Amino acid sequence: xxxxxxxxxxxxxxxxxPVRKNETLQAWDAADEYLxxxxxxxxxxxxxxxxxxxxxxxxxxxxxxxxxxxxTVTDSFITQQAIINNLSVNNxxxxxxxxxLADLPTEPQxxxxxxxxxxxxxxxxLQQLCQVLPQDCVVITAGKVKDIxxxxxxxxxKYLGTTKTSLAVxxxxxxxxxxxxxxxxxxxxxxxxxxxxHNLTITNYAxxxxxxxxxxxxxxxxxxxxxxxxxNDIIDLGCGNGVIGIKxxxxxxxxxxxxxxxxxxxVASCRENAQLNLLTTEKFNVIxxxxxxxxxxxxxxLVLCNPPFHQNNTITDHIAWQMFCxxxxxxxxxGELIIIGNRQLKYHEKLSRIFAKVDTIGSNxxxxxxxxxx
Numbered sequence: 001x002x003x004x005x006x007x008x009x010x011x012x013x014x015x016x017x018p019v020r021k022n023e024t025l026q027a028w029d030a031a032d033e034y035l036x037x038x039x040x041x042x043x044x045x046x047x048x049x050x051x052x053x054x055x056x057x058x059x060x061x062x063x064x065x066x067x068x069x070x071x072t073v074t075d076s077f078i079t080q081q082a083i084i085n086n087l088s089v090n091n092x093x094x095x096x097x098x099x100x101l102a103d104l105p106t107e108p109q110x111x112x113x114x115x116x117x118x119x120x121x122x123x124x125x126l127q128q129l130c131q132v133l134p135q136d137c138v139v140i141t142a143g144k145v146k147d148i149x150x151x152x153x154x155x156x157x158k159y160l161g162t163t164k165t166s167l168a169v170x171x172x173x174x175x176x177x178x179x180x181x182x183x184x185x186x187x188x189x190x191x192x193x194x195x196x197x198h199n200l201t202i203t204n205y206a207x208x209x210x211x212x213x214x215x216x217x218x219x220x221x222x223x224x225x226x227x228x229x230x231x232n233d234i235i236d237l238g239c240g241n242g243v244i245g246i247k248x249x250x251x252x253x254x255x256x257x258x259x260x261x262x263x264x265x266x267v268a269s270c271r272e273n274a275q276l277n278l279l280t281t282e283k284f285n286v287i288x289x290x291x292x293x294x295x296x297x298x299x300x301x302l303v304l305c306n307p308p309f310h311q312n313n314t315i316t317d318h319i320a321w322q323m324f325c326x327x328x329x330x331x332x333x334x335g336e337l338i339i340i341g342n343r344q345l346k347y348h349e350k351l352s353r354i355f356a357k358v359d360t361i362g363s364n365x366x367x368x369x370x371x372x373x374x
Contacts, residue, residue: 002026005059007033008040013089016057017082018290020318027082028059030170031142035112036063038140038166038174042110044068049105053125054114058083061095064112070095071105075121075207077262077288099264100125100207104132115143115175116207119155121265124206126159127187133179141175148173159183190269195243198222202241203272205265209240209308217306217367218243221340224362224369227251230301235260235330237292237305237323242270244304246277249284258295259286291319292326303327305339307347321350328354328374337372 005012005028014027036059044050044067052060053073061072061083072095074080080097087094096105100121111129116122133139139160143152145168153175156163161180165173191212192203204211210218221244231252236245239259249257259270270286278284287294305327307320320341327337337355341347343363348370351358355372362369 005033007036012059012062012086014057014059014062014086015082015089017078017085018322027057027086029056029144030172031114031144032056032059034166034169034172034174035060035140035142039064039110039112042138045109048107048109051105051108051111052113053111054116055079055083055112056114058086060112060114061097062086062090062092065092065095068109069105071108072097073100073102073104073125074098075100075263075265077264078290081290100128101205101264101268104128106132107134108137111137111139113139113141115141115147115152117147118207119152120211121207122152123155123159124188126155127185130160130179130181130184131187135179135181137179139177139179141177142172143175145171145173148175159185190272195219198243198247200243200246201273201276202243203269203276204241205269207263207265208269209266214243215240215306217340220362220364220367221304221306221338221369222247224338224340225251225304226302226336226338228302229254231255233300234258234302234304235292235295235300235327237303237327238262238307239270239286240266240306242266242273242286244306245270245284246274248302248304249274249278253283255301256283257285258300259284260289260292260295261286262288262290264288291322292330295326295330297329298332300327300330301332301335303331303335303337305337307339307341320345320347324351324372325354327372331374333374335374337374338369339372340367340369342366343368 016027050068050070162178190203190205234257236259239261245259267288274281351372357373361371
């Protein structure tokens with residue numbers, strides 16, 4: 001896959017993150033191109049901020065970085081790293097990168113939104129924008145035609161203002177919204193619910209998987225979290241709201257537990273849930289990272305994981321494979337990786353390539369729980 005995006009006599013070199021050998025996917029899509037083409041003739045004020053939301057790998061941030069001060073909002077640590085890398089490769093000015101829970105800049109002239117696949121996050125962001133955008137701000141959203149429904153447009157109308165759409169180009173469409181300050185309202189509180197069978201109260205921010213109930217995979221995995229005196233260091237990899245790591249901490253109060261996720265909203269939810277559900281968080285740590293990049297080799301005794309099978313809107317198994325390889329690297333000799341996955345994903349075959357022993361320790365009609373030993 002060639003990494004060059006060329007438009008309007010300008011070329012950017014853009015790569016996805018994490019960088020993979022023989023990459024088959026490009027770091028931008030038709031929606032990025034549509035936004036760039038539409039904005040090409042706009043007269044931009046070089047002093048007034050541009051606000052970019054949900055820029056997957058930095059195509060938009062890089063394109064506009066030398067045109068005005070750019071603030072990019074993302075919930076993804078991986079996106080953050082991709083933007084930093086692509087700006088450096090193209091010798092472009094730095095941009096301000098913030099997470100979805102941070103305060104937005106005031107008086108932006110232009111807001112560019114890549115439609116997130118999660119409507120809860122979209123609603124959160126539209127309400128956040130309505131609080132700070134001036135009436136004259138231009139707001140343009142881009143997404144795939146198949147993902148822009150009448151219900152999507154109603155969210156823009158409800159939370160931000162009058163909305164219309166463009167014609168489709170290369171299966172992408174633009175959404176134009178006029179800011180209506182009369183729609184300004186307080187930000188919603190995170191969703192909260194109880195898991196009585198485990199005596200847990202869980203809080204989720206908008207972009208955390210399974211927003212108002214415990215997902216069925218996580219619920220099943222909770223039944224197979226072990227308690228052993230030899231576990232000194234436990235990792236919950238891809239922790240989401242932290243329910244797996246919190247249960248592991250309760251079962252192994254002597255152990256240090258580290259929860260890792262690439263979503264900043266997941267990290268925030270996990271920290272709040274630890275405060276809600278643990279007597280002490282002295283041995284409980286939560287970090288944002290790309291898998292286990294920042295974890296030392298042979299530093300853990302148990303890794304627990306409910307791996308994703310998508311990145312943004314792309315179905316892929318490379319994240320799960322990196323998680324398995326990272327777990328193998330950070331586990332001590334005879335350390336254990338316990339994962340849950342859909343039956344059809346055949347994780348047993350992948351794990352057997354890098355672990356000495358792989359067993360099935362639980363199953364139902366939909367999921368298998370596997371234990372791999374280093």
